[in-house]
Amino acid sequence: MSTIIKFKNIAKIYQVGEEQVHALDGVSVQIQKNEYVAIMGPSGSGKSTMMNIVGCLDTPTSGLYELNGTNVSDMNDNELAKVRNKEIGFVFQTFNLLARSDVLHNVELPLIYGGVGSAERKKIARAAIERVGLTDRIHHKPNELSGGQRQRVAVARALVTQPAILLADEPTGNLDTKTGEEIMQLFDMLHQEGNTIILVTHEEDIAQHAHRRVRLRDGKIEKDEIAKDRKNIVR
Amino acid sequence: MKFIFDEFKEGMRIAFAAIRANKMRSVLTTLGIIIGIVSVTLMGTAIEGLNRAFNESLASLGTDVLYIQKWPWGDRGDDWWKFRNRREIHIQQAKDLDKYSEYAQAVNPATGTVRNVRYGQKLVENVTVVGTGAALLETSGATIAFGRFFTRLEADGGRPVCAIGSEVAANLFPNENPVGKRIKIGGYAYQVLGVFEKQGSFLGLESLDNRVYVPIYRFFKEFLSHRGGIQIMVKAKSVDEVDDTKEEVRGIMRKSRGLAPRDEDDFAINQQEILVQTFNQIGGVIAAVGLFITGMALFVGGIGIMNIMFVSVTERTKEIGIRKAIGAPRRTILMQFLLESAALCLIGGLIGIAVAFPLSLIIDTFLPTAMPLSVVFIALFVSALVGIISGFLPAYRASRLNPVDALRYE
Numbered sequence: 001m002s003t004i005i006k007f008k009n010i011a012k013i014y015q016v017g018e019e020q021v022h023a024l025d026g027v028s029v030q031i032q033k034n035e036y037v038a039i040m041g042p043s044g045s046g047k048s049t050m051m052n053i054v055g056c057l058d059t060p061t062s063g064l065y066e067l068n069g070t071n072v073s074d075m076n077d078n079e080l081a082k083v084r085n086k087e088i089g090f091v092f093q094t095f096n097l098l099a100r101s102d103v104l105h106n107v108e109l110p111l112i113y114g115g116v117g118s119a120e121r122k123k124i125a126r127a128a129i130e131r132v133g134l135t136d137r138i139h140h141k142p143n144e145l146s147g148g149q150r151q152r153v154a155v156a157r158a159l160v161t162q163p164a165i166l167l168a169d170e171p172t173g174n175l176d177t178k179t180g181e182e183i184m185q186l187f188d189m190l191h192q193e194g195n196t197i198i199l200v201t202h203e204e205d206i207a208q209h210a211h212r213r214v215r216l217r218d219g220k221i222e223k224d225e226i227a228k229d230r231k232n233i234v235r
Numbered sequence: 236m237k238f239i240f241d242e243f244k245e246g247m248r249i250a251f252a253a254i255r256a257n258k259m260r261s262v263l264t265t266l267g268i269i270i271g272i273v274s275v276t277l278m279g280t281a282i283e284g285l286n287r288a289f290n291e292s293l294a295s296l297g298t299d300v301l302y303i304q305k306w307p308w309g310d311r312g313d314d315w316w317k318f319r320n321r322r323e324i325h326i327q328q329a330k331d332l333d334k335y336s337e338y339a340q341a342v343n344p345a346t347g348t349v350r351n352v353r354y355g356q357k358l359v360e361n362v363t364v365v366g367t368g369a370a371l372l373e374t375s376g377a378t379i380a381f382g383r384f385f386t387r388l389e390a391d392g393g394r395p396v397c398a399i400g401s402e403v404a405a406n407l408f409p410n411e412n413p414v415g416k417r418i419k420i421g422g423y424a425y426q427v428l429g430v431f432e433k434q435g436s437f438l439g440l441e442s443l444d445n446r447v448y449v450p451i452y453r454f455f456k457e458f459l460s461h462r463g464g465i466q467i468m469v470k471a472k473s474v475d476e477v478d479d480t481k482e483e484v485r486g487i488m489r490k491s492r493g494l495a496p497r498d499e500d501d502f503a504i505n506q507q508e509i510l511v512q513t514f515n516q517i518g519g520v521i522a523a524v525g526l527f528i529t530g531m532a533l534f535v536g537g538i539g540i541m542n543i544m545f546v547s548v549t550e551r552t553k554e555i556g557i558r559k560a561i562g563a564p565r566r567t568i569l570m571q572f573l574l575e576s577a578a579l580c581l582i583g584g585l586i587g588i589a590v591a592f593p594l595s596l597i598i599d600t601f602l603p604t605a606m607p608l609s610v611v612f613i614a615l616f617v618s619a620l621v622g623i624i625s626g627f628l629p630a631y632r633a634s635r636l637n638p639v640d641a642l643r644y645e
Contacts, residue, residue, distance in 0.1 A: 055560070057559075057638045058637075058638075058639050077564075078566075081559065081562050081563060081564040082562065082564070084560060084562045085563075090560050090561065092642070096553075096556075096560070096642065097557075098558075100252050101252075109245075109558070110561045112241055113558075113561065113562040113563050113564070113567060114562065115241070
């Protein structure tokens with residue numbers, strides 16, 4: 001299996017007034033293609049920081065981060081933007097859709113930034129929307145959709161560029177339990193189809209969908225285990 | 236290239252969506268630009284009108300005609316008293332110029348006053364009465380529409396004959412042929428020989444058509460004596476010989492006025508050129524000051540745009556975060572906000588022109604002008620430029636936002 005993510009001694013230090021806060025303190029971890037990993041930990045454990053660095057929204061203070069064989073730890077803003085566009089699909093807790101745009105436009109947006117031509121773009125976006133089962137809602141605005149449907153749009157948007165990893169940050173945090181389970185089933189299905197999924201969560205239930213759990217505490221890896229009690233819902 | 240075009244389209248889409256979403260705010264912000272563009276275009280139109288009026292008026296002076304007068308045209312400096320105290324130009328000098336000048340094609344003395352003119356019961360008040368020689372048609376741009384001008388014989392003999400301007404003719408003879416009729420100018424009887432072609436006005440001030448022309452020797456007897464002074468127009472044989480003519484005229488004038496070799500000239504030889512120079516100076520200053528002041532209005536409008544763009548960027552911090560997270564580079568974010576402010580200003584510019592155009596028609600009633608197409612294009616260009624300049628700082632700030640912080644912004 002090929003290595004998608006390679007963290008070597010990653011540290012992130014924030015300056016808060018006089019004090020230095022070590023949000024991440026020498027984290028080394030490797031994630032292979034088609035793994036399904038949950039990053040867990042209580043608040044303040046550094047999991048948000050880790051997710052920002054994995055998602056190329058932020059760069060580490062020190063250490064080496066290789067994504068899909070490319071060193072991204074020293075990239076500038078524009079290079080990082082390109083990597084985010086091509087290699088990473090984000091799913092956020094608060095959905096983060098563009099409120100004034102319809103479903104289709106939200107989903108095709110990454111392709112616009114990726115420089116895909118209009119006809120091609122619409123085709124790919126429609127296919128992604130079909131995969132998450134929202135074809136009949138294609139011209140609806142986000143505020144005309146339920147929470148679960150919005151998160152499905154976000155998943156479609158994350159998938160549309162065929163990224164190396166899907167990065168989900170508490171994807172069920174704003175959903176009720178039933179809808180949350182539906183979204184997790186969607187992730188399970190995507191994993192079955194060969195996608196690499198990284199799930200950031202503090203909920204044990206949700207983490208049980210993953211094959212592997214990385215637990216953080218105080219900016220260090222506390223535990224990195226292969227799951228034995230995995231819920232496998234996909235039939 | 237295609238890629239840039241798609242981003243541009245996306246930027247336009249966002250810009251118009253944002254403007255639509257905040258209609259009231261957009262309208263109020265744009266108002267500043269509208270006022271700016273209206274004032275700048277109207278000023279441009281007025282300046283254009285002033286130029287045209289001047290050029291049309293100057294054409295009536297002719298480039299090959301010298302005007303011999305007491306006062307020089309153009310900048311008189313502090314020598315007002317010097318010119319004031321000069322001897323008047325005397326009719327004798329016109330006679331001498333006519334007699335001795337080789338270069339002159341025509342020499343014509345002229346002077347004027349204001350009188351009422353009557354025909355039967357009809358009265359035209361405050362008509363300019365011009366006393367002139369017979370060479371007037373040669374030294375001025377005026378032509379006779381029908382009838383004839385007086386002959387040299389009639390002029391030198393001081394016959395009671397006249398030619399009248401088109402406005403006077405229209406007022407006195409609405410339904411008659413004026414030629415051959417007797418009119419009274421300031422109480423004295425004159426026979427109308429001819430009517431002038433319509434000439435318009437000089438610098439938009441004095442109508443050249445509200446005039447009657449009488450032989451200058453009769454004028455001296457009946458209106459003002461020759462001691463009041465006259466001006467003399469000398470037309471050169473060709474435009475190339477104007478300078479030679481001027482030198483010759485100067486010599487004859489000095490001799491005629493009995494000046495000793497060391498005396499200064501106590502007369503001025505004026506040319507159209509002097510007026511052009513003076514006008515270009517004054518016109519330039521008027522244009523600069525006018526455009527500066529109206530430009531200030533546009534500048535203030537631009538500040539309004541900048542202000543609202545900062546608000547827009549702050550409001551949409553989250554959106555910027557989302558766009559950055561899914562891969563929008565800085566350039567795209569920068570362009571998005573620049574397009575928005577440029578679009579705001581361009582809309583303002585278009586509305587401004589739509590408002591200014593009918594107003595320019597009002598200017599048209601007293602200055603010969605129409606809003607030049609160049610002003611329209613410059614106004615649109617400038618408004619887009621104002622948009623880009625005032626949008627730059629907010630847009631730059633947006634493009635530099637840290638995606639992590641932007642996403643967290645509520």
